[in-house]
Amino acid sequence: MNIALIAHDRKKDDLVQFVTAYRYIFEKHSLFATGTTGQRIIEATGLQVHRFQSGPLGGDQEIGARIAKNEMDIVIFFRDPLTAQPHEPDVSALIRLADVYRVPIATNMGTAEVLIRGLERGDIDWREVIKNMRQ
Numbered sequence: 001m002n003i004a005l006i007a008h009d010r011k012k013d014d015l016v017q018f019v020t021a022y023r024y025i026f027e028k029h030s031l032f033a034t035g036t037t038g039q040r041i042i043e044a045t046g047l048q049v050h051r052f053q054s055g056p057l058g059g060d061q062e063i064g065a066r067i068a069k070n071e072m073d074i075v076i077f078f079r080d081p082l083t084a085q086p087h088e089p090d091v092s093a094l095i096r097l098a099d100v101y102r103v104p105i106a107t108n109m110g111t112a113e114v115l116i117r118g119l120e121r122g123d124i125d126w127r128e129v130i131k132n133m134r135q
């Protein structure tokens with residue numbers, strides 16, 4: 001699975017903690033992240049992470065483009081709902097594309113826990129499920 005990891009500044013500690021706790025799951029997948037988030041995860045865990053631009057410099061849009069190409073299977077995006085972001089349109093666009101392409105997206109740690117445990121159980125074969133629904 002290709003997993004995108006993103007966190008706003010005040011949520012970065014939470015995401016680093018989350019990835020560290022579930023390292024044994026994340027290490028089995030391909031990880032992608034916005035610039036600063038990716039740097040923090042690499043420093044804390046030593047995991048291999050493909051880093052895009054920093055969010056405000058276009059990283060959210062780069063991940064959105066991957067979603068539009070069906071190249072992202074899960075998005076974990078710890079948003080800060082209490083701080084205005086200069087690149088809010090990019091944030092909205094990324095979340096919108098996840099909905100357009102029905103990509104599972106967790107915007108807080110509660111949902112991320114559910115997703116990652118589902119992934120551990122092998123439950124996240126959602127592309128198959130959606131394909132069957134369309135038939």
Ligand SMILES: O=C(CO)COP(=O)(O)O
Pocket residue numbers: 006007008009033034035036037038053054055056059060091
């Ligand atoms: O701003 C972000 C997402 O909108 C995150 O970007 P960074 O990981 O580069 O801080």
